[in-house]
Amino acid sequence: MVSNNLLAGPVWPGFGRLVKLHVLDLSWNNFSGGIPDELSNMSSLEVLNLAHNDLNGSIPSSLTELNFLSQFDVSFNNLTGDIPAGGQFSTFANEDFVGNSALCLLRNASCSDKAPIVETAHRKKNTASLVALGVGTGVGVIFILWISYVVLSRVVRSRMHERNPKAVANAEDSSGYANSSLVLLFQNNKDLSIEDILKSTNHFDQAYIVGCGGFGLVYKSTLPDGRKVAVKRLSGDYSQIEREFQAEVETLSRAQHQNLVLLEGYCKIGNDRLLIYSYMENGSLDYWLHERPDSGAQLDWQKRLRIAQGSARGLAYLHLSCEPHILHRDIKSSNILLDENFEAHLADFGLARLVCAYDTHVTTDVVGTLGYIPPEYAQSPVATYKGDVYSFGIVLLELLTGRRPVDMCRPKGSRDVVSWVLQMKKEDRETEVFHPNVHDKSIEAELLRVLEIACLCVTAAPKSRPTSQQLVTWLDDIAESRAQSSDEASDSFGFA
Known part of the structure; x- marks a missing residue:
């Protein structure tokens, strides 16, 4: 950072070579x-602040290629033309561009098509004297009206509270939404307002809460057209929720797959960030495995194997098929949502990062959830595809054992599921790790094969872990073998 240093001259195009900045x-x-157009080469850039300088010309459209850019400010310069469309620019506020007299603040429209929102400096200068004449009188009138308004509103609020305290509370909660804002939709072009x-x-009544994430609550909502959706309302530290919001929108607007949760729309208004997803009737895998009183009895092995297959397909799509590729960085059972048919959908991309085709990792802070974080992240701030595979291996162990990744209520030596499973294997007692709800002699060989896959995923050496595509192949083979065995059994009893 070299802000506030009275530096002069052009912005150095060579900054574009700082691809890790x-x-x-x-x-x-x-x-x-x-x-400089060359700034678009800074592929890791998250913050670009050029405010309060004397820059001119237009904003290069190539800056939309900066996939990690979460903060952008060019206010108070002499920039002209249109604001670039696409990429992260759809999430930046008008405040990031003010103070540029000839810069059009209208999104998705040419300045030549509509009257400019911001007055030119020349026009401001010509009208300054007229404004000055009205200010003196205006201030006095406004002050009197304001005093009247405050006194009157207090009386009205007091009487309203006596009649209906809840209505007053709701009015206060929604005051930030006084100016209606349209929700931007990906899947449906019909207007939807805040x-x-x-x-x-x-x-946002608490009775509608159906989930809780790291940065906010999730509410069940039925839209005017009858569709059920889940609305995530991000809250907390502004920089953190802005980062999660940017990551979710950037990732899920690019990634479309049957095993990824569908982002239907989003809204950015005031300090609130809302994300709208398709509603998953059966909630999270974590709920079915760990929260229900029946300890996952409703999830038989066939459902669990199908959940593992769907999750693996979603992960393989992120790693290999989506362009650019995506690291999820927070694979866990609570981020695997289940629809009415118990099909798995990967969710919560607030920590996700886009990876250029020629990269194999991203440099980042250590993030994730205790028990799912790969051991190598403690030595190096580098996130890789094999890190996601490790976390997926933990999910497989949860499906097999019914245990949480870390359970401090268990005896010492069996609190960490990875260490416990590896020790049981070492003692040739691996069949004892399976949860009673799924352990059956008739499918024991199948369970052991999935256990072996899980152990490969959580091996300490990242290079020894399989790829996400290998996981898909192996799990599909197991499912196919299971189906063939079932068909053969039917044939032998004359059911074919």
Whole structure:
């Protein structure tokens, strides 16, 4: 960062070679000239701040290629033309562009098509004297009206509270949404307003909560057209929720697969960030394995194997088929959602990162959930595909054993599921790790094969772990063998 240093001259195009740099802050200087197109080569850039300089020309459209860019500010320069469309630019607020007299703040429309939102400096100068004449009188009138409004509103609020305290509370909660904002939809072109969301969740009433994530709550909502959706309302530290919001929108707007949760739309209004997903009738895998009183009795082995297959397919799509490839970085049972048919859908891409085709990893802070984080992340801030595979291996162990990754209520030596399973294998007691709900002599060989796959995933050496595509192949082979065995059994009893 070199902000507030009175630096002058053009912005150095050579910054584009700093492909590992995360933050470039040149604000509050005297830089002039245009924004170099070469900055689009800074593939790891997350923050670009060029505010309060003397830059001119247009904003290069190539900057939309910066997939990790979560903060962008070019306010108070002399920029002209349209704001680029696409990429992360769809999530930046108008405040990031103000103070550029000839820059059009209208999104998805040419400045030549509509009147500019921001007045030119020349026009401001011509009208300044007229404004000054009205200010003196206006201030006095506004002050009197404001005093009247405050007194009157207090009286009205007091009487309203006596009649209906809940109505007043709801009005206060929704005050930030006074100006209606349309929700941006991917799958449906029909208009959906923030008022529709508020009404469908009863102003985010706690009775509508169906889940809780690391950065916010998830609410069940029925839209005006009858569709059921899940609305995630991000809250907490602004920089964190903004990062999660950016990652979810960027990832799921690119990635479309039957085993990924479907992002139907999003809304960015005030300090709230709302993400709208297709509703998953059966909730999370974590709920079925660990939260239900029946300890997962409703999940027979056939369902569990199908869940493992679907999750593996979703992961393989992220790693291999999606362009650019995607690291999830938070694979766990609570991020595997189940629809009405118990088909698995990977969810929660708030920690996801896009990976360029020529890269094999991303440099990042250690993130994830205790018990699912690969051991190598403790030595190096590098996230890889094999890290996601490790986390998937933990999920396989959960499906087989019914245990959580870490359970401090268990005796010492069996609290960590990986260490416990490996020790049981060492003692040739691996059949004892299977949960009673799934352990059956008739499928024991099948269970052992899946256990072997899980152990390969959680091996300490990342290079020894399988790829996500290998996981798909192996699990599909097991499922096919199971189906063939079932057909042969039917034939032998004359059911064919």
